[in-house]
Structure formats: C-alpha cells, structure tokens
Amino acid sequence: xxxxxxxxxxxxxxxxDDGRFDDWPKLFTEDCHYxxxxxxxxxxxxxxxxxxxxxxxxxxxxxxxxxxxxxHAPYYQRHIIxxxxxxxxxxxxxxxxxxxxxxRTKRDLPSEVFNAGRYLDRIVRTPDGLRFESKLCVFxxxxxxxxxxxxx
Amino acid sequence: MGAPNTTPIWEHAGxxxxxxxxxxxxxIYQRELDRIFYGPHWSYVGLEVELAGPGSFKRTQIGERSVxxxxxxxxxxxxxxxxxxHRGMRFCQERTGTVKTLVCPYHQWTYNHDGKLLGVPFxxxxxxxxxxxxxxxxxxRGLTKLRVARRHGVVFATFDAATEGFEDYxxxxxxxxxxxTFDGRALVLHGYSRQRIPGNWKLMMENIKxxxxxxxxxxxxxNYGLWRADNKSELVMDAHGRHxxxxxxxxxxxxAEVTHGVTSFRANMKLNDTxxxxxxxxxxxxxxxxxxxxxxxxxxxxxQVNSLSTRQIIPVGPDKFDFVWTHFGFAADSPEMQAxxxxxxxxxxxxxxxxxxxxEVIEMSQDGFTQDQEFSTxxxxxxxxxxxxxxxxxxxxxxxxxxxxxxxxxx
Numbered sequence: 001x002x003x004x005x006x007x008x009x010x011x012x013x014x015x016x017d018d019g020r021f022d023d024w025p026k027l028f029t030e031d032c033h034y035x036x037x038x039x040x041x042x043x044x045x046x047x048x049x050x051x052x053x054x055x056x057x058x059x060x061x062x063x064x065x066x067x068x069x070x071x072h073a074p075y076y077q078r079h080i081i082x083x084x085x086x087x088x089x090x091x092x093x094x095x096x097x098x099x100x101x102x103x104r105t106k107r108d109l110p111s112e113v114f115n116a117g118r119y120l121d122r123i124v125r126t127p128d129g130l131r132f133e134s135k136l137c138v139f140x141x142x143x144x145x146x147x148x149x150x151x152x
Numbered sequence: 153m154g155a156p157n158t159t160p161i162w163e164h165a166g167x168x169x170x171x172x173x174x175x176x177x178x179x180i181y182q183r184e185l186d187r188i189f190y191g192p193h194w195s196y197v198g199l200e201v202e203l204a205g206p207g208s209f210k211r212t213q214i215g216e217r218s219v220x221x222x223x224x225x226x227x228x229x230x231x232x233x234x235x236x237x238h239r240g241m242r243f244c245q246e247r248t249g250t251v252k253t254l255v256c257p258y259h260q261w262t263y264n265h266d267g268k269l270l271g272v273p274f275x276x277x278x279x280x281x282x283x284x285x286x287x288x289x290x291x292x293r294g295l296t297k298l299r300v301a302r303r304h305g306v307v308f309a310t311f312d313a314a315t316e317g318f319e320d321y322x323x324x325x326x327x328x329x330x331x332x333t334f335d336g337r338a339l340v341l342h343g344y345s346r347q348r349i350p351g352n353w354k355l356m357m358e359n360i361k362x363x364x365x366x367x368x369x370x371x372x373x374x375n376y377g378l379w380r381a382d383n384k385s386e387l388v389m390d391a392h393g394r395h396x397x398x399x400x401x402x403x404x405x406x407x408a409e410v411t412h413g414v415t416s417f418r419a420n421m422k423l424n425d426t427x428x429x430x431x432x433x434x435x436x437x438x439x440x441x442x443x444x445x446x447x448x449x450x451x452x453x454x455x456q457v458n459s460l461s462t463r464q465i466i467p468v469g470p471d472k473f474d475f476v477w478t479h480f481g482f483a484a485d486s487p488e489m490q491a492x493x494x495x496x497x498x499x500x501x502x503x504x505x506x507x508x509x510x511x512e513v514i515e516m517s518q519d520g521f522t523q524d525q526e527f528s529t530x531x532x533x534x535x536x537x538x539x540x541x542x543x544x545x546x547x548x549x550x551x552x553x554x555x556x557x558x559x560x561x562x563x
Contacts, residue, residue, distance in 0.1 A: 041344060071512060
C-alpha cells in the first residue's frame with residue numbers, strides 16, 4: 001500500500017509538472033472534491049475556497065479554462081511532495097496529510113516559491129488503482145503571487 | 153548627461169492620455185499616499201461582521217499605514233493606527249483576535265480600545281530615581297485615532313479631520329448602488345483571498361472602471377453573457393468622477409455583432425458541469441444582474457450574479473499592491489444560496505475564471521510602462537470627455553478618475 005501511495009503522489013506531481021493536465025482528473029474519482037484553500041480560511045472554519053471543484057466534470061472544465069480561456073503569462077510548475085502521513089487506513093479508504101511545495105518558473109525569470117502548504121487527502125482503492133476521493137490543498141502562503149492558473 | 157528633462161510629466165490636455173510615469177514615479181506615489189490615502193478621502197477598513205464583540209479587532213492597512221479596527225465595550229468601532237506612541241512599533245502583529253487592552257510588548261505601554269494610553273511602566277521612577285518628566289501626560293500620548301464612518305455594516309476611516317461626511321463623499325448616485333447591496337441586512341463572512349499584484353494600484357481601479365475589456369478578455373463573460381457589449385447597461389459616477397458604478401443586465405442570447413472577431417468567444421465551449429452557472433435571481437437585484445462599484449481610492453464592491461465581495465486595494469510602492477478579497481453573504485441566506493455563492497466564487501479571486509487574468513494583464517501593463525516612461529496610454533473609447541452613459545463601449549470612467557486625480561495631485 002505504501003508503495004502504491006507513493007506512486008500516486010509521484011504520478012500526481014508528474015502530470016502537473018509535465019503540463020499533462022488532461023491526465024490530472026484521471027487521478028480522481030468521478031464524484032471527487034478538489035479545493036485550494038488559504039490556511040487562514042481553513043483554520044477559522046470559513047467556507048471560501050480559492051478553487052472549489054466538485055466532481056470530475058468540474059476538474060475537466062478547470063483544465064479547459066486554464067488552457068483555453070484564461071489569459072496568463074506562461075509558467076512551469078515543479079511540485080515537491082513530502083512523505084505522506086497516513087492518519088487513517090480503513091476498508092473505506094486512506095486519509096493522508098502531505099506537505100507540498102510548488103516552485104514556479106516564468107519565462108525569462110528565476111524560479112520562485114509559488115505556493116507552500118499541505119494536502120489533506122482521502123484516497124480510495126478502485127479497479128484502476130488508488131484514486132483521490134477528495135483533495136484539500138491548504139496553503140500557508142499569505143499572498144498569492146498574482147494568480148493561480150493551473151492546479152496545485 | 154545633458155540638459156535636464158523639462159518636459160512636463162502630463163503633457164497632454166485632458167484626461168484621455170495617461171503618462172506612464174504616473175504608474176512608476178516614486179515621488180508621485182508619495183504624493184498619492186499623502187494627498188489621497190492620508191488626505192481627505194475615506195478608505196475601506198472592513199465589515200462590521202468581521203468583529204465579534206468588545207475587544208475584538210482586525211488589523212489592516214490604509215495606504216502603507218497599518219491600522220487596527222477594534223470594537224470597544226460600548227459596541228463602538230474605532231480605527232487606531234498600529235504604531236506605539238513611544239518608539240513607533242507596529243505592535244499588533246496578529247491579523248484578528250480579541251484583547252482586553254492593546255499592549256506594545258517593547259515597553260508595555262498599554263492602550264484601551266479607544267486608543268487612550270492607560271499607563272506606562274516606571275512612570276514615576278524606581279526608588280525615587282528616573283521616571284518620566286513632570287510634564288508627561290498620558291492623555292497626550294494616545295494612538296492616532298482615525299475618524300470612522302459606518303454605513304450598513306461597512307466601515308471606512310480617514311486620517312484627515314477635513315474629510316467631508318461619508319455620504320457626501322460618495323454622493324447620492326453611487327450611494328444608491330452602495331445601498332442596493334448594503335441595505336442594513338445582517339451579513340455573513342465567508343472568507344478571504346489575498347494576492348500581490350505587481351502593478352500600480354490605480355490599474356486595479358481602472359480595471360473596474362473599464363467596461364470595454366470584460367467582454368473581450370474574459371471568455372466566460374462573453375460566452376455566458378455575464379458581461380458583454382450588447383448587455384443593457386449604465387455607467388454612473390459621482391460629481392467628481394472619482395467613484396463609479398458599472399451596472400448591467402445579463403444577456404441570455406448571443407448577438408453576433410459582439411462576438412464577431414472576438415477571439416475569446418468559444419462557440420463550441422461545452423461545460424461538463426454547469427453548476428457554476430446555476431444563477432438564481434435575488435429580489436433585491438432589481439433589473440441589473442451585476443453592479444461593480446469603485447469607491448476611490450481603496451475598494452471595489454462586487455455583485456456579479458450571486459457572488460458578493462469587497463476587494464480592498466493596499467498599495468505597496470509604485471509598482472505593486474496587495475488585493476484583498478472579502479467574500480460575504482447575508483444572514484438570511486439558505487444553505488443552498490450559501491453553497492451557490494461559494495461555487496460562483498470560482499469565477500473570482502486570484503484563481504478566478506474571470507479575474508485571474510485581470511492580475512496578469514495589470515502586471516504586463518506595468519512592465520510596458522517601466523520599459524518606456526515617455527509612453528502615454530490612450531483612453532479615448534467613447535471620446536475624450538467625462539459623462540455618465542447608457543452603454544459600455546466607452547472609457548469615460550477612467551477619464552473621470554484622472555480628471556479628479558490631476559486636480560488632487562496637481563499634475
């Protein structure tokens with residue numbers, strides 16, 4: 001299980017960092033929940049998310065929007081994902097907390113820390129392997145450096 | 153080397169050619185802080201719902217000066233400068249909290265919720281030695297207390313004793329739209345988004361005084377009629393041209409004239425999930441489905457279908473500003489309405505489908521101003537004059553702001 005979990009996170013980072021955004025929704029279940037939330041809102045129990053997608057359809061729409069509708073300066077992402085801390089492991093699935101760091105590299109500019117936080121994930125076993133049932137990205141970064149276009 | 157440059161910074165008459173240097177020059181920026189943010193203007197501080205009873209506070213900024221909005225024991229709201237009267241410390245570091253008194257940890261000078269200095273350690277010396285001079289008075293050394301205006305749950309403050317009353321400041325035409333959202337109903341705080349945009353603060357004011365771009369830059373607005381040149385709309389300013397409302401009604405059908413040649417229009421765009429566009433008309437809207445209000449210089453009030461926010465502008469030097477979104481709803485909202493507001497929030501904020509790219513274009517404009525300071529922008533859509541209109545194919549609101557700005561800054 002541990003190996004499969006590592007493999008899931010490695011694949012997650014790889015598809016985002018390679019710009020294979022069509023592969024990103026495939027790592028989620030059909031009725032998944034994906035949210036990017038400032039730590040401030042999370043800690044205070046405030047409902048606002050920076051990105052809040054319910055169901056794989058909305059994930060696909062976000063990928064389309066990021067690529068085809070949102071004008072932005074192009075950039076690479078590099079995800080550094082820490083070791084998963086499994087907080088529950090039952091027949092229903094796995095709960096895991098994992099630190100992450102996303103480095104952004106814009107054209108002509110040095111790389112910079114873009115977003116730092118932790119994933120709070122629920123992961124289930126499916127016939128295709130482990131998949132995210134919910135993924136909550138709680139970020140510490142107090143100020144988003146202008147904008148977030150791609151998934152974290 | 154050579155002769156000093158004697159060309160005036162703003163060489164064109166009128167307000168439709170804006171010189172690059174007013175976005176980049178540190179001296180002009182300092183004049184803006186002094187005359188606009190610290191001068192006779194009301195700045196946004198927050199919503200009353202952000203406070204939770206006596207002693208609760210929220211720290212924020214007006215211009216580059218840190219201030220604390222705090223509720224006292226009588227339920228009054230004070231706005232105090234976050235700077236100890238002793239050695240100038242910005243002593244309050246938490247963003248929110250509840251305190252019995254405000255204490256500067258350096259030498260424990262202690263203030264009450266009204267900013268009054270309650271006491272200082274060793275005032276009378278120790279064993280008859282040292283201490284404050286005989287003419288030291290606690291009452292002379294309070295925190296700077298700003299004037300406060302509260303209207304229907306929204307809090308503004310000003311450093312200047314001469315600022316006119318808030319209602320006169322906003323003016324009746326814009327106040328009518330302010331009251332459309334804030335009519336005294338109890339609000340609910342939904343949360344914050346914060347971004348730092350590498351551009352001059354005025355570019356964000358211009359962005360929400362520019363009804364030309366949304367139907368061109370923002371695919372989602374074009375495709376779903378949320379903001380488009382064929383929408384029935386009106387542009388309204390106060391008498392000075394500094395504040396403005398862009399008011400419009402959503403089009404359900406697409407007029408070929410406004411999508412022809414518009415590269416952001418996607419005729420074949422098909423969403424997998426349309427719940428983002430599950431728009432429910434709220435009775436208080438009346439006819440308009442969107443109203444974007446700029447209260448100069450510090451805040452934008454957003455009602456775009458079911459999504460509501462205040463967007464605060466905090467300048468950080470001439471070439472960047474922090475942009476703080478506070479999303480809210482009404483205490484009377486059903487759980488479904490709250491969920492809808494949160495879903496539609498995907499359109500807005502630093503990752504928003506129709507606002508992430510506003511930050512991006514502002515950054516690129518700033519880059520353009522930096523590379524050639526002799527450049528002037530062209531804001532002549534709809535002419536060179538300043539007037540309210542019943543359409544959105546005009547840059548009149550930007551001209552209105554600069555007419556006022558030139559007067560205040562003296563350029």
